[in-house]
Amino acid sequence: FFCMDITLTWCLNYPIGHRLYLHFYTLLKGPLHITVPFTHTFTHEWIWTCQFFLIELFGNTFFVCMCVCICSIDARELRFSRAMIFAIEEINNSTELLPGIKLGYQIHDSCGAVPVAMYKAFQLSNGEDNVFYKDNKCAQSGMMAALVAESGSTPSISISRIIGPFNIPQVIYFILFYAEALAKLVKHFGWTWIGTICSDSDYGNNGMASFLQAAQKEGICVEFSESFYRTNPISKIQTVADVIVAFTASGDMKVLLEELARKPAPSLQWIGSESWIIDPNMLKFDFCEGALGFGIPKSVIPGLRDYLLDISPLEVGASPLLTEFWEDAFKCRLSKRERVCDGSEDLKKLQSSYTETSQLRVTNMVYKAVYAIAHAIHSVVCQKRTFITRLNFTQNGYSVSFDANGDPVAVYELVNWQKDISGNIELVTVGYYDASLPMTEKFHINRNITWMDGRELMPVSVCTDSCPPGTHRVLQKGKPICCYDCIPCPEGEISNTTDSSDCFPCPMEFWPNAERDSCHPKPVEFLSINETLAIILAAFSVGGACLAILTAAVFFHHRTTPIVRANNSELSFLLLFSLTLCFLCSLTFIGAPTEWSCMLRHSAFGITFVLCISCVLGKTIVVLMAFKATLPGSNVMKWFGPPQQRLTVVLFTFVQVLICTVWLVVRPPFPMKNFSTYKERIILECALGSSIGFWAVLGYIGLLAVFCFVLAVLARKLPDNFNEAKFITFSMLIFCAVWLTFIPAYVSSPGKFTVAVEIFAILASSFGLIMCLFAPKCFIILCQPEKNTKKHLMNKN
Incomplete structure (x- = not known):
């Protein structure tokens, strides 16, 4: 049973001042022609009523219904039906597929109308005996094997809903949803x-x-x-x-x-x-x-073109379908009453959809649909299998298979x-x-x-131009998702694709470029030795150390002079040594922080400064005790001799060494990458490890400095021509001022400038000590040697 839309039935809805021919061809009684003249617009209701009336009239016979308006016949659909017959004849002549079994067929024209297609479906469901037409002979068929229908979706769906409950399979050859x-x-x-x-x-x-x-x-x-x-x-x-x-x-x-x-x-x-x-x-x-x-x-179907062109005049005259096609194709009349066609008509010279076989597409689907049914019957009858969805065969080089839903593999x-x-x-x-x-x-x-x-250039069809990389789409209010604004990515985020719906942040150690379409490694910042600031600080550091060494050389050369001997030369040399270390320890703050440099810079700084302050404190105590010892009966100086002075320095320094040791053992400083100070770059710095340890080191230095400052203030007016207590007061004043200023500057300075501030504080306090304590003495030793006498030092005026 083959339903096809041969007639262009839509033309019936236009005013036509001609005759409408309804041809009914009965297989048992021959053709019956009913001519209905009309001069008005045809409506769907009228034609359907006419069709059902005639169908009921011939309801006891088997027929092919072909509703044809005089407009034209669809030659392409005729080619589909002829391809089906061609495939059936191939199968019937095959010795491998369905041996001993012959396939029959009926072809019905649905006129592109759902009611006609549904009526035939109901007829099948009612169990009407089916006939097989071949060479003008009729033969009874045992059962309806399958239905090949239809080129239209709606008729096919309607048919499937009627015949589905009766388990009559339907193979649809031209309904593709892709x-x-x-x-x-x-x-x-x-x-x-x-x-x-x-x-x-x-x-x-x-x-x-x-x-x-x-x-x-x-x-x-x-x-x-x-x-x-x-x-x-x-x-x-x-x-x-x-x-x-x-x-x-x-x-x-x-x-x-x-x-x-x-x-x-x-x-x-x-x-x-x-x-x-x-x-x-x-x-x-x-x-x-x-x-x-x-x-x-x-695709190519071998032999189909020859079959399509091989139509004898007897076939044309016997079939209303072929007669209609012939008359429409060659613009002549061919009937028993009149014969205008002169026999010179040649299908091989005809340019028609019927003869066009260079691009067989739907025709091949019809061809494969018939073979699919044949293979399914072969599986059931010869191989005792069921279900057409399990078929998998190849015909003329084209594979045919179905999925679980009964659909072929989508290849377009x-x-x-x-x-x-x-x-x-x-x-x-x-x-x-x-x-x-x-x-x-x-x-x-x-x-x-x-x-x-x-055109050679591809057209553009967008609501909004594409958003370039570095931006993201923001939907316009009240409009579809394809209408949007292109907004630059926020700081620290990028989009590296066109029409990105969102931006994403760069990894922690990366930062967007100016276009915000790619992430690049963040520059790593630290106080490098190659920077001008680092070079200047290093120069002052080395210069300060050289100055301390030079001062020590001057003092050593004039160690027998009264001014050197009067200033406790042993503590003076120890102080100059500690100042040299103070100047040099600032160099550990320059360069990329490492695990060892981080531990060294803070511990060396804390210990050397305590050593320095301890020496100054020792000198201050000696000055105070020296004047106390001048009182009659006083023996205080025996408790502040050189051994006691050395012990005092060692004790004060040991406390700082102990603090640093605990700090380094428990939670030592370590190198770290600072991502919080700046978003766009990395600060490589030394983390304190234990903040308590750091502030304990600074606090101990401050405590000694304040104690020394208080003692120096008490001794600043002692009667002496060269009052060293006064210079100790100035040096401690500078030292305390520097470090009191350092604390807020250290906390607020960003990045590498934190290190620079710390180096500056070390250098400033070190220069303050050496200039206040040793510059006046060196000036007298080198420039005013006449004052470097015991008499001058003892002169109270």
């Missing part, structure tokens, strides 16, 4: 702002619903979506003229394009469904040049309407879609595409 592939095609070319139209039928509405769902997943926005049917008023069709994606039946699309052809056609990039994009009858609309769409892969060709040298539109295969391949390989383009109006 919405996912169509959405991926649109997305591939970056078209995110499109319009759509569809046929107001099951094919169009269901197909468009699937496409819109797939398009939404791909981020495609539809500006408008309209549906229409070929019988809609012209004004309805005109409202949907400016579109891109057309999921329509061939007949509906023809009406639309004919309407567009009446006026200057708009420049559109058409994306078409397989129903019309591969229909050779549509290629006459050359303003659709550049149209794209997926179609059934073209991407076709493009291109003009040839003569200016005619032809179908050119430019790519393919194969659902069986991996996701990245499903869609492939292997040939140049011609775009609308024959």
